[in-house]
Amino acid sequence: MKMKNIKNYIYLLSFGLLSACQYEFPEDAVLEPTPGQANFTKMVSIGNSLTAGFMDGTLYNRGQENSFAVILAEQFKTVGGGDFNVPHINSENGFYIMGPNNTPLGRLVLTINPTTGATGPAPIGPGDLPGPFTGERASLNNFGIPGVTLATALIPATGGPNAPQNPAFNPYYARMASNPGVSTLVGDAAAALANGGTFFTFWLGNNDVLGYATGGASNPGILTSDTDFQQRLAGALGTMLAANTEAKGAVANIPNLNVLPYFNLVPWNAxxxxxxxxxxxxxxxxxxxxxxxxxxxxxxxxxxxxxxxxxxxxxxxxxxxxxxxxxxxxxxxxxxxxxxxxxADxxxxxxxxxxxxxxxxxxxxxxxxxxxxxxxxxxLPSEQQEIQSKINSFNGFIAAAVTANADRLVLADVKDLLDRAATGSVNAGGQTLTASILPPNGGFSLDGVHPNARAHAFVANLFIEVINSKWGANIPRVNPNAYVGNDLPR
Structure with missing residues (x-):
């Protein structure tokens, strides 16, 4: 029995009316930008792939340049913010997977099957393996590392060595660590905050449940327990707060499983x-x-x-x-x-x-x-319930940590933002943000997990809104419709 490639039946998208759209955006009230009771002179961001700008299955230039942290830092410049330095990957396509003849392939792009006409993501060639970081480590502001959990953000092994006996090794952190194999991600971010930092964003914890979910809940050993999550969150967030007792910060939470296209693109009857x-x-x-x-x-x-x-x-x-x-x-x-x-599956x-x-x-x-x-x-349904319960618990710990430090922290409820996107109730200039990969309004990149640049702009605006409300600031929002979503099919 010969079967057709199932991909032909999954990404049946219609692009007849699509174009590279630009939409109007209602401007904020004309008020003088002001930092209010906060200071944005130097922002430090710590997080995982979401903070790094990981998109389309990899880390590449366009993704890095359009992370919510970079967008947010640019808006902070209107109220006295300074430069925001990222550990540039210096790659147009990044690295997604090894292709034929051991050739690296890059980011996912939408392609049209010339035989069937079906549209779906496929890696572009060529790609680039992550190279060494050539910038100045001491001046970095963005400490977003793809794949990092709360545990690996706190241990030196994340920076090396790259050996079979070190499963914690992360090449993205190793290339920018202040002292690979000795320093920690949290320690490096805290050092940057202590060195003149005035504000920070904190978005860790997603990978403590996401890796378990994306693997079909087949490896219980990688799912963080409630006790460990709470302790590690307290350690990581506490280190950032202690690095500069005058600095304020915004903390983001974990999106729900059912908003991610990764779990919705392949139907049960596929x-x-x-x-x-x-x-x-x-x-x-x-x-x-x-x-x-x-x-x-x-x-x-x-x-x-x-x-x-x-x-x-x-x-x-x-x-x-x-x-x-x-x-x-x-x-x-x-x-x-x-x-x-x-x-139900x-x-x-x-x-x-x-x-x-x-x-x-x-x-x-x-x-x-x-x-x-x-x-x-x-x-399975039982596994979905387990994961949702875990997300609820983790978000409860995050909210409690913010409340316990309410004078210095504010919560950016990204979970709520993406829940509303899934119901079609998030928009800018009359254009909706959808929980899909379908251009032009789809908010997720082609890996089905990470937001694209347009969605990152919405996330940046969420941070701006809660910061403005919390500390009486007037930081202008950005126009999400000026940021590219997913490219049209090739």
């Missing part, structure tokens, strides 16, 4: 089959389905579970066969814990390239048909 393919696949599951009926009759499973586990394909779009460890363990009777996906974006494809080069083992989709590709 498996297209012809009538002949469905018939052939069903023949292979006759013994399995018959055994389920017998086990129900013996009282070993309920009728509801038998129905859930029964595999049945039809012509057209189908749920894919997948692992489900929450099912009754029938391994002793020779039956795997499998079922077909349904609307969330597939990860990585499944798009694997679904319907041969496993291990064996044409008889087609992932999602004759071979079950593995745990790392799907979030």
């Amino acid at each position: 498996l297209p089959l012809s009538a002949a393919q469905a018939e052939q696949a069903n023949l292979g599951y006759l013994p399995y389905n018959s055994a389920l009926t017998q086990l129900q009759a013996a009282g070993l499973i309920t009728a509801e579970e038998r129905t859930l586990r029964t595999i049945s394909f039809v012509a057209g779009q189908n749920g894919f066969v997948m692992e489900d460890e929450t099912l009754t363990n029938l391994g002793g009777m020779g039956l795997p814990s499998i079922r077909q996906s349904n609307s 969330r597939a990860t974006l990585t499944l798009s390239a694997a679904l319907g494809q041969p496993v291990g080069g064996n044409p008889q083992l087609l992932r999602g048909i004759s071979y079950p989709v593995e745990d790392q590709y799907v979030l």
